[in-house]
Amino acid sequence: MPLHPDQCYEALKARDARFDGLFFVGVSTTGIYCRPVCAVRMPGRDRCSFYSNAAAAEAAGYRPCLRCRPELAPGEAPMDTARLVADLAVARIEAGALSDADMDTLAAEFCLSSRQLRRLVKHEYGVTPIELAQTRRLLMAKQLLTDTQLKVADIAFASGFASVRRFNHLFRSRYRLNPTALRGKRVASPQQTTICLKLGYRPPLNWAALALFLTQRGAPCVEQLQEGQYLRTIRIGACRGWIAVTQDTQRGLLLIQASPSLLPVLAQLRARLRHLFDMDANPTVIDGHLAADTHLAALIEHNPGLRVPGTFDGFELALRAVLGQQISVKAATTLFGRFCTFFGAPIETPFDGLDHLPPDADTLAQASLQQIVERGLTRKRAQTVQALAAASAAGSLRLDPGADLAQGKAALADIPGIGPWTTEYIAMRALADPNAFPASDLVLLKAMDATRPAQIKAMAEAWQPWRAYAAMHLWQQASTGG
Structure with a gap:
């Protein structure tokens, strides 16, 4: 956000959570920098300086507040295309x-x-x-x-x-x-056998819808939802393990328990989880923009804080998307489960049935076409899976939020069997494009009473740059029947 000091100070006085993560305040008399939601005594205007990120505050000589903990502030979603490379x-x-x-x-x-x-x-x-x-x-x-x-x-x-x-x-x-x-004087707990992480987000967050969307499109051996707790197996490089995630609504946090085996890759794990759960979204801005559409306004009122589920691994998401082409969500889940049990490596976790890692690109790139066909695919669809895996394994296809969006979509479109719907869906979830929109999706067409993709694209013009969030609201409406 543009840092207008007087406006920042007004937001600071209000301790407005909508500005949390958008700027930090350095207080000259203490040498400390805080989030705008910090509950400490309000400093005078002449003592405050404002910074767009924590690193800038620290470069100016300030140290982080031990009370509001700047490391828990939600990040800023990428919006300004002029800053894309940065x-x-x-x-x-x-x-x-x-x-x-x-x-x-x-x-x-x-x-x-x-x-x-x-x-x-x-x-x-x-x-x-x-x-x-x-x-x-x-x-x-x-x-x-x-x-x-x-x-x-x-x-x-x-x-x-x-x-x-x-x-x-x-x-x-x-x-x-x-x-x-x-x-301080805390005593180490011998019972602590997991790593604890906390992820901050801007409320509201519809955690139930987010976790359900993820697990309904996964495989129980890889992802599960148990009494509001999201579970999944993890592979980052040579490290393998599991996570268990719950929501702390009072503090605006997701609480993550991770297996000790993931200690060497905690930075990568944290970044991937922020993407998976769309932690950098600002629902006040997004929902406020989309609510100008009368139809979406009613959906937003019913489901505020709906996120666009990301993915833990871009290739895994792309594989799911290809397997789910022109079939039901349930059928796609069954297919993905077969791929996990046959091509994915087994793993031990504390949770019943959570016992496999999803297949990686290298494994599927080396698999025979017949092995892929025998999992329940047509030969043509199996060839698409092979080509997708080969491109990912070779590095010519990058599917993560740090990849160039245009290059990623172009590389996807070059793979035989991947059309506009699959490309937009992968861009929406793997490449974190908030404006991606699978206009040929049958559910979206039905929800907007449209018969052709061109019609719904025209309707969606006013939803830019948040069309992916509009799609989520329309899918959520269809899945709940309301």
């Missing part, structure tokens, strides 16, 4: 790109030099990519120190630091605290 680069940094590679490697993904990328990010965000990565690592470490009993060394490495010495030095110099001081 936003994509920052998304990659948030997912740990600079922990796994250097600036030259990251810049090459955008066909830039490291100097060009540094200048671009600095211009748009006010800080360098290295400063952003450093703040991300420190805030991740701060959350783990506060919310878990993990060893300091484990936290340092899990947060992306190359050494404990470097972590301790930065934490002390930046936050003026010894890392262990955050824990």
